Amino acid sequence: MRGSITILGTSSAAPTKDRFHSGQYFTFLRDVVLIDCGEGTQYRLLQYGxxxxxxxxxxxxxxxxxxxxxxxxxxxxxxxxxxSKPLTVYGPSGLSTILDAHFSSGKSHLSFDLTVKELQAGERIELKSMTCEVVQLEHRIPCYGFRFVQNQSDRKLNITRCEELNIPISAYSRLKEGADYSDEHRQIGNAELTFPSGKPFSYGYMTDTRYLPELSEVFAETDVLYHEATYLSTLIDRAEATFHSTAQQAGKFARLSAVNQLIIGHFSSRYDDLKPLLEEARSEFPNTELAVEAKTFEIS
Ligand SMILES: [Zn+2]
Ligand SMILES: [Zn+2]
Structure with a gap:
């Protein structure tokens, strides 16, 4: 398993007794990322281990x-x-002021370096194993979506061929980086000793936004896409007035973007039963799952 996405909260503005505010614990190779941090997120992290x-x-x-x-x-x-490990928080303009006010009023001393960086639409943020593309969404206040893309992985060794040709193990890391092999007797092209790396994994996160089909290019062929689905389409007028999306629109967006899998969440507290939201999204995009508290989607 290369990583996982664990859902910490699926409710929209008002929580319910079973559904909490937004948060996702996303791990991929060497990166551990928290996306959104609604009230009570730390309790979910503890509860879910x-x-x-x-x-x-x-x-x-x-x-x-x-x-x-x-x-x-x-x-x-x-x-x-x-x-003691440093922490970087990325958020919209104003987040740094809020956190400064909180920690300075409480005379809190942090035991680690906290860096708060302001998000800019269009920027690319380099993590260890991924790059995050920051995408402008349309909501009542500035709101950003994220597309995490795996950094180009190394080529895979053709071990059988390497052994047949007695390539020394000390040469393997250079081969994985794409170099040809040479010693005093021979020169062997990289293509003979390695296989191409696979398609880089990508995860898209689009919450709190009106329906934006014009962004389907940006999220094209994303492996897993989380898209908000606050309302059923019977409330499309309300969705438009509050800059949210319906489950059907989430499904349409996934279809237009030709993603592999869709996860819907950010449900209005008026819905006790989420099945109609799932059915509506699946009518547009069959490979849809509901975000559910504590559910983990594995990335294999
Ligand atoms: Zn929200
Ligand atoms: Zn919002």
């Missing part, structure tokens, strides 16, 4: 409370438990 001290980067989509109110509490707890 996820190590919050491993998080290197936090991405906050926008400054509505259901997406960031858990952040001061989580950071406090990290410090209380003697975190």
């Amino acid at each position: 996820l190590n919050y001290q491993k998080i290197n980067h936090i991405f906050i989509s926008h400054l509505h409370g259901d997406h960031y109110l858990g952040l001061p509490g989580l950071i406090n707890t990290m410090a209380l438990n003697s975190r």
Whole structure:
């Protein structure tokens, strides 16, 4: 398994007794990322057995409370438990002011370096194993989507051929980087000793946005896409007025983008039963799953 996405919260602005505010614990190779941090996120992390001290980067989509109110509490707890590893938080303009006010008013001392960076639409943020593309969404306040793309992986060794040709193990790392092999007797092209690397994995996160089919190019062929589905299409007028999407629109977007899998979430508290939302999205894009608290989607 190369990584996983664990759902921490699936509710829109008002939580329910079973559905919490937005948050996702996303691991991929050497990166551990928290996407959004609604109120109570630290409790979900504890309940679901996820190590919050491993998080290197936090991405906050926008400054509505259901997406960031858990952040001061989580950071406090990290410090209380003697975190020393630096943490970078990416969020919209204003997040740094909010956090500064919180920590300076409480005279809190953090045990680690906290860096808060302002997101810019169109920028690419380099993580260890992925690059995050920041995408402007359309909501009532500035809001960003994210597309995480695996950094180009190394070529895969053709071990059988390498052994047949007695290639020394010390040459393997250069071969994986694409170099040809040579010694005093011979020169062997890289293509004979390696296979091409596979398609890089990608994960898209689009929450709190009106339906934006014009972004389907940006998310084209994404492996896994999370798209908000606050309402059923019977409430499309309300979705438009509040800059949200319907489950049907989420499905349409996934189809237009030709993604592999769609996960829908950010459900209005008016829906006790989520099946109609799932059915509506699946009518447009069959490979759709509901985001459910504690559910983990494995990336193999
Ligand atoms: Zn929201
Ligand atoms: Zn919002």
